[in-house]
Amino acid sequence: MKYKLIIVRYGEIALKAKVTRKRFENILVNNIKNALKTKNLQNKLRKEWGRIFIYSDQIENCLNVLKNVFGITSISPSIETDSKIEEISKITKLFSKEKLDRKKTFAIRVKRTGNHDFSSQDVAVKIGNEIVNETKANVNLTNPDFELFIEIRNDKSYIFIEKIKGYGGMPIGTQGNILAFIDSINSILASWYLVHRGCKPIFLVNKKIKNDVLERFMDYWFINSKIIEISNKDNIYEQINKIATLNNCEAIVSGLNISRQSENVLDKIKDFKRQIALPVLYPLIAMEDIDIKRKLNLIG
Amino acid sequence: MKYKLIIVRYGEIALKAKVTRKRFENILVNNIKNALKTKNLQNKLRKEWGRIFIYSDQIENCLNVLKNVFGITSISPSIETDSKIEEISKITKLFSKEKLDRKKTFAIRVKRTGNHDFSSQDVAVKIGNEIVNETKANVNLTNPDFELFIEIRNDKSYIFIEKIKGYGGMPIGTQGNILAFIDSINSILASWYLVHRGCKPIFLVNKKIKNDVLERFMDYWFINSKIIEISNKDNIYEQINKIATLNNCEAIVSGLNISRQSENVLDKIKDFKRQIALPVLYPLIAMEDIDIKRKLNLIG
Numbered sequence: 140m141k142y143k144l145i146i147v148r149y150g151e152i153a154l155k156a157k158v159t160r161k162r163f164e165n166i167l168v169n170n171i172k173n174a175l176k177t178k179n180l181q182n183k184l185r186k187e188w189g190r191i192f193i194y195s196d197q198i199e200n201c202l203n204v205l206k207n208v209f210g211i212t213s214i215s216p217s218i219e220t221d222s223k224i225e226e227i228s229k230i231t232k233l234f235s236k237e238k239l240d241r242k243k244t245f246a247i248r249v250k251r252t253g254n255h256d257f258s259s260q261d262v263a264v265k266i267g268n269e270i271v272n273e274t275k276a277n278v279n280l281t282n283p284d285f286e287l288f289i290e291i292r293n294d295k296s297y298i299f300i301e302k303i304k305g306y307g308g309m310p311i312g313t314q315g316n317i318l319a320f321i322d323s324i325n326s327i328l329a330s331w332y333l334v335h336r337g338c339k340p341i342f343l344v345n346k347k348i349k350n351d352v353l354e355r356f357m358d359y360w361f362i363n364s365k366i367i368e369i370s371n372k373d374n375i376y377e378q379i380n381k382i383a384t385l386n387n388c389e390a391i392v393s394g395l396n397i398s399r400q401s402e403n404v405l406d407k408i409k410d411f412k413r414q415i416a417l418p419v420l421y422p423l424i425a426m427e428d429i430d431i432k433r434k435l436n437l438i439g
Numbered sequence: 440m441k442y443k444l445i446i447v448r449y450g451e452i453a454l455k456a457k458v459t460r461k462r463f464e465n466i467l468v469n470n471i472k473n474a475l476k477t478k479n480l481q482n483k484l485r486k487e488w489g490r491i492f493i494y495s496d497q498i499e500n501c502l503n504v505l506k507n508v509f510g511i512t513s514i515s516p517s518i519e520t521d522s523k524i525e526e527i528s529k530i531t532k533l534f535s536k537e538k539l540d541r542k543k544t545f546a547i548r549v550k551r552t553g554n555h556d557f558s559s560q561d562v563a564v565k566i567g568n569e570i571v572n573e574t575k576a577n578v579n580l581t582n583p584d585f586e587l588f589i590e591i592r593n594d595k596s597y598i599f600i601e602k603i604k605g606y607g608g609m610p611i612g613t614q615g616n617i618l619a620f621i622d623s624i625n626s627i628l629a630s631w632y633l634v635h636r637g638c639k640p641i642f643l644v645n646k647k648i649k650n651d652v653l654e655r656f657m658d659y660w661f662i663n664s665k666i667i668e669i670s671n672k673d674n675i676y677e678q679i680n681k682i683a684t685l686n687n688c689e690a691i692v693s694g695l696n697i698s699r700q701s702e703n704v705l706d707k708i709k710d711f712k713r714q715i716a717l718p719v720l721y722p723l724i725a726m727e728d729i730d731i732k733r734k735l736n737l738i739g
Contacts, residue, residue: 307727308727309697314697314704314705315705332724332725333697333724333725335725336697336724336725337697338697338705389705389706389708389709390705390708390709397609397614397633397636397637397638404614405614405615405638405689405690406689408689408690408718408720409689409690409717409718411718412717412718417709417712418708418709418711418712418719419718420708420721420724421720421721421722422721422722422724422725424632424633424636424720424722425632425633425635425636425722427607427608
């Protein structure tokens with residue numbers, strides 16, 4: 140099947156206030172647009188209640204981008220059609236011919252909203268029977284080899300067979316700015332954690348440290364942020380305080396953790412507290428070295 | 440088999456300084472003694488290079504205690520014997536009769552240190568053959584149904600079939616004191632993370648909050664710490680600062696995280712920074728609510 144559409148889900152947002160939800164959604168849409176633009180992917184974007192639809196001729200490339208945009212919980216390359224049962228049936232048959240034979244099992248999952256002269260159950264039964272006749276495959280609702288999803292929303296229907304997991308979290312920019320002091324690979328992971336929760340980072344690097352790891356990281360996660368270099372000669376704390384104020388940062392993030400190798404981490408932290416005006420966050424503080432390494436491999 | 444001994448492993452300690460390693464081990468031994476004493480379990484404890492041996496008539500109960508002592512990576516109920524190959528053979532036969540038949544597969548893992556007139560390989564071959572003759576089971580070194588471990592250390596040998604995982608981390612008290620402000624179940628989890636890394640907590644509770652959850656938590660993890668009640672009437676920050684100083688705390692721990700439900704977490708954190716003299720640590724800061732719930736179930 141040749142896909143032209145991706146359905147983007149961003150989870151059940153449990154925000155009580157409608158205003159916040161709207162703001163959150165708008166930021167997510169903008170982040171998606173920017174990420175696709177960065178990779179030169181032509182697309183048309185449409186927003187509906189709880190869903191974003193992205194139309195493009197480069198679906199594979201778009202999927203690769205979207206899976207790394209924070210806030211997205213899952214994506215499905217899909218076929219769009221109208222809500223006539225014959226049209227839905229035609230497409231599902233194409234899918235099942237590709238994917239099924241007499242040795243395989245399948246399940247049909249139907250969701251429906253709007254007014255139609257059939258129920259979800261009707262669709263499932265009719266199409267299920269057709270697939271059985273066509274392919275001799277068997278129905279297995281609990282543990283099928285192949286799942287076929289049909290979502291009927293008013294006069295449009297969406298058919299897909301995959302739900303690719305995203306990283307979830309919150310869209311970058313829904314929380315405040317943080318100043319990420321990059322003095323090690325661990326500090327990149329520490330900022331990943333807060334960016335994943337919606338904070339927008341400003342990166343502070345020492346002239347000595349090579350920027351290519353950081354730039355690859357930003358490119359991979361579609362983080363479009365300032366990188367500021369500081370000098371080793373002047374007082375580092377003073378520079379941090381000044382840059383944080385200038386850039387409206389609400390906190391500093393550090394990659395420090397309590398590890399067996401380094402002693403007196405709590406002393407260092409007390410020192411930071413005295414010297415740095417803003418609060419310092421340590422998302423890795425209680426992580427073991429081995430878990431940090433594993434996570435670093437995961438985030439690329 | 441009736442066990443009378445537990446082998447306790449505390450991982451490959453990568454500490455460079457011998458002094459630190461010795462301090463770390465002594466604290467672990469004391470924590471183990473206290474935990475067993477709390478549950479009224481009679482025992483005799485012996486320390487060797489990299490291992491702790493615990494002898495008791497109540498092995499099952501001891502295992503239950505030890506699996507929750509931080510710093511321990513794994514435990515094995517074991518049979519101790521001398522290092523004559525006939526003795527080792529006698530015990531392994533008892534094990535294999537209990538556990539094996541012609542439909543099962545097994546592997547023998549031998550470790551040896553000291554001077555003996557046989558090699559590890561000799562032991563594995565001889566005992567492997569005997570088990571095959573006795574039970575008709577088959578050898579499978581990569582994915583056996585049953586593993587038999589033989590550790591020969593000078594004139595003593597240890598035979599066991601189980602390695603029960605501990606929580607690892609660092610023994611309570613190897614890092615500094617922290618003041619854990621318990622205002623929610625999340626704050627208990629936050630302090631768990633730091634205690635797991637070796638910090639010793641002092642608990643601060645509000646009169647309104649029930650202590651039984653906290654007490655069950657302390658009992659479960661063998662945390663023997665002060666609980667201090669504060670009043671709602673006076674300035675909370677002033678009380679925190681005072682109690683932290685009196686108890687030699689190096690940091691405060693809070694269960695705050697950036698979640699979709701609560702807004703302006705960074706504002707709260709800035710407020711803490713201004714009002715509290717010590718650094719505040721937020722181990723859950725970048726965790727999602729669902730992960731926090733999952734971990735809370737895990738820690739009991």
